[in-house]
Structure formats: C-alpha cells, structure tokens
Amino acid sequence: MMNFDLNEHPHRRYNPLSGEYVLVSPHRMKRPWQGQVEKKDETVRPKYDPKCYLCPGNERAGGEKNPQYESTYVFTNDFAALKEDVPSGSIEKGNLIRAQSEKGICKVICFSPRHDLTLPQMETTAIVKVIELWQKEYEELGSHPEINYVQIFENKGQMMGCSNPHPHGQIWAQSTVPLEPAVVGKHQGDYLQKYGNSLLADYIQLEQEEQERIVLENEHFITLVPFWAVWPFETMLISKRHIQNILQFTEEEKQAYAEMLKQLTILYDNLFETSFPYSAGIHQAPTDGLEHKEWHFHHHFYPPLLRSATVKKFMVGYEMLGDPQRDITAESSAERLRSLPSVHYKDA
Structure with missing residues (x-):
C-alpha cells in the first residue's frame, strides 16, 4: 500500500489563523502548460511624471496640489471608501436585511518622490522612513475614539x-474590526488561551525545525511560505519577538524589518524578472484600547503570478464555490524563492 506523500497526493491543508482549508494538488504540476504565455513589460518609467497625481508638485485627482516632498508623503484619500462625517444609523428588516453606518479615515502614503522606484529598488534607509510613517499613522489614527482598527496595505501593479x-x-482606519483580522485575532486568542503561547511564535519554532518553507531570516524577523498558503508564491513576514503592533519595534527591529522588506521584494522581482505585482498588508492588534496579548505582528504578501511575468492565478470555479486550491506546494515555492539571486535583476 502506498504511503501518503505531501509532494504527490491531493490533500487539504489547514490554516490555523483563519480556520479555513486549501486544497493542494501537487500532481497537477506535471501536466503540460498550454495557456497564455507573454513577454514581460519592459516599460521604463521616468523619475518624475508631470501627469502623475502622486508626484511632487502635481495636482491630484481631487484638485489639491502635492507639496515638493523629498521623502515620504501622506494625505487623506481624495476618493475615500470611508469617511469621518457619517451619521450614526442602522437598518434592519426581519432577520435577513441588516446594515449599519461605518465611520473611517482613508489615507494614501507615497513611499518616495521618485516615480520610477518600487520597494526593492529603494534604499533601506528610505524604507525605514516608510515604516516610521506607518508607525506615526497607526498611532495617530488609532488614537481617535471612533477608530478601532487600522489596516496598512499596498496594492502593487495593474x-x-x-x-x-x-x-x-x-x-x-475604521470603527469596526474587519472580518479578516477579526477572525485571525480570535484564532490567536483561542490558541493563547489553550496553550499559553503565541500561535505564530510556536509556528516559527516549528518552521525553524523543519527548514522547508523559510525564505529569509535575520535576527528579528522571518519570512516563509506558510504551510497553508493559497497564492502560488504567497509569503508571511513575522516578527520573532511576540509584539502586538508596529509601535513596539526597537530601532534594531525597525532596521531589520526594512532590510527584509527590501530582500523579499527583490526575490519577487527576480522570480520572473519583472516588477512583481502583489497585495500586501500588515496584521496587528486593533486600536480599541485593549491589551490584545494574543496578537503577534505579521505582514502578508499575496502575489498572483503563477508561471511567468503575465500568467496569473485566478480564483475561479471550484475555488469560488468550494475551497481555494493550488498545485505548486508551499515547500517548492519556498525553494524557488530561496534559490534566487539577492541582487535585483536590473542591477546584476
């Protein structure tokens, strides 16, 4: 009788942060690819674009003019999804129709005045300034009595x-804790109550023992492809110290965090030699005034690319109706990322 093999046989992997499962079908990687294959986009962007509404000195879409900023720059989104001046109210009809007003603040953070740069091409010192701005905004927005969660994120690429x-x-930043961090917070809380330890601290220890899914590691942070990853080259950057939010970083941790963000995004760009698209964001404790010892700071990267600079993974069919599914295993994704050069392909 055959023995079950994670690298050969279909199986479901459990995500302890969300309570969800992903179907992994490693045998499907052997099938021939007959889908779309295109060359990467080699568009060269200027350092300054007079038509860009985020470049220094330019007029934004809402009519305001940007200052001649020389580092980072933050402003309230001209077309925000959330607003502060929303009247309190709710609607409820029967047991099925329910709505309530939601107050919030949306901001845009420019990482650099340079139009042609992305995180992997920025200096580490410049990334530290981005982190410091994240800290400042997390603290200031979280201090508002009506703000109970601050979500920091980045969408990169068309x-x-x-x-x-x-x-x-x-x-x-908004008055309620959104679904994803609420679920993640609950599972971390349940784990802490049951085992007396941080869920992610225990997970880091397990990954360090197995050495299969770790991509990068320094004194203060670890980046790995989580065992339960859904996206082909999904990663999670975790603080080794059990801290709840970005304000608790030491100066050394802040520097190490910046270095790891740069290193990871270089690996992403080098994978298919393109400016690698992703959605990424920080998960940390709510700002509702409670201690939240269960929370452990981490940063998710969800990149869509699958086989080349233009071939992406879609959530379709079974994945929309059943469970998420992936073919390439977390272990093989981590191995591919680890094997890439640490110097950006444009600088090699």
Missing part, C-alpha cells in the same frame, strides 16, 4: 488593480 505605478500604499 494586475492587482493599482491604477498608478508611483510607489505608494494605503491606510484604511
């Missing part, structure tokens, strides 16, 4: 719906 290539991210 493939991820990013309408402007200028290096930037967003912050959405």
Whole structure:
C-alpha cells in the first residue's frame, strides 16, 4: 500500500489563523502548460511624471496640489471608501436585511518622490522612513475614539488593480474590526488561551525545525511560505519577538524589518524578472484600547503570478464555490524563492 506523500497526493491543508482549508494538488504540476504565455513589460518609467497625481508638485485627482516632498508623503484619500462625517444609523428588516453606518479615515502614503522606484529598488534607509510613517499613522489614527482598527496595505501593479505605478500604499482606519483580522485575532486568542503561547511564535519554532518553507531570516524577523498558503508564491513576514503592533519595534527591529522588506521584494522581482505585482498588508492588534496579548505582528504578501511575468492565478470555479486550491506546494515555492539571486535583476 502506498504511503501518503505531501509532494504527490491531493490533500487539504489547514490554516490555523483563519480556520479555513486549501486544497493542494501537487500532481497537477506535471501536466503540460498550454495557456497564455507573454513577454514581460519592459516599460521604463521616468523619475518624475508631470501627469502623475502622486508626484511632487502635481495636482491630484481631487484638485489639491502635492507639496515638493523629498521623502515620504501622506494625505487623506481624495476618493475615500470611508469617511469621518457619517451619521450614526442602522437598518434592519426581519432577520435577513441588516446594515449599519461605518465611520473611517482613508489615507494614501507615497513611499518616495521618485516615480520610477518600487520597494526593492529603494534604499533601506528610505524604507525605514516608510515604516516610521506607518508607525506615526497607526498611532495617530488609532488614537481617535471612533477608530478601532487600522489596516496598512499596498496594492502593487495593474494586475492587482493599482491604477498608478508611483510607489505608494494605503491606510484604511475604521470603527469596526474587519472580518479578516477579526477572525485571525480570535484564532490567536483561542490558541493563547489553550496553550499559553503565541500561535505564530510556536509556528516559527516549528518552521525553524523543519527548514522547508523559510525564505529569509535575520535576527528579528522571518519570512516563509506558510504551510497553508493559497497564492502560488504567497509569503508571511513575522516578527520573532511576540509584539502586538508596529509601535513596539526597537530601532534594531525597525532596521531589520526594512532590510527584509527590501530582500523579499527583490526575490519577487527576480522570480520572473519583472516588477512583481502583489497585495500586501500588515496584521496587528486593533486600536480599541485593549491589551490584545494574543496578537503577534505579521505582514502578508499575496502575489498572483503563477508561471511567468503575465500568467496569473485566478480564483475561479471550484475555488469560488468550494475551497481555494493550488498545485505548486508551499515547500517548492519556498525553494524557488530561496534559490534566487539577492541582487535585483536590473542591477546584476
């Protein structure tokens, strides 16, 4: 009788942060690819684009003019999904129709005045300034009595719906904790109560023992392809120290975090020699005034590319109706990322 093999046989992997499962079908990687294959986009962007509404000195879509900023720059989104001046109210009809008003603040963070840069091409010192701005906004927005969660994230590339290539991210702060961090927080809390340890601290220890899915590691952070990853080259960057939010970083941790963000995004770009698209964001404790010892700081990267610079993974069919599914295993994804050069392909 055959023995079950994670690298050969279909199986479901459990995500302890969400309670969900992903179907893994490693045998499907042996099938021939007959789908779309295109060459990568080699568009060269200028350092300054007079038509870009995020470049220094330019007029934004909402009519405001950007200052001649020389480092990072933050402003309230001109077309925000959430607003502060929303009247309190709710609607409820029977047991099935329910809605309530939601207050919030949405901001845009420009990582650099340079239109042609992305995180992997920025200096580490410049990335530290981005982290410091994340800290400042997390603290200031979280101090508002009506703000209970601050979501810091970045959408990079047209493939991820990013309408402007200028290096930037967003912050959405709102009165309720959104579904994803609420679920992740609950599972971390349940684990802490049951075992007395941080879920992610125990997970880091397990990964360090197995040495199969770790991509990068330094004194303060570890980046790995989680065992339960859904996207082909999904990674999670985790603080080794059990801290709840970005304000608790030491100066050494802040520097190590910046270095790892640069190293990881270089590996992504080098994978298919393209400016690698992704959605990425920080998961950390709510700002509701509670201690939240269960939370352990981590940063998710969800990149869509599967086989080349243009061939992406779609969530379709069974994945929309059943469970997420992937063919390439987390172990093989981690191995591919680890094997890539540490110097950006444009600088090699």
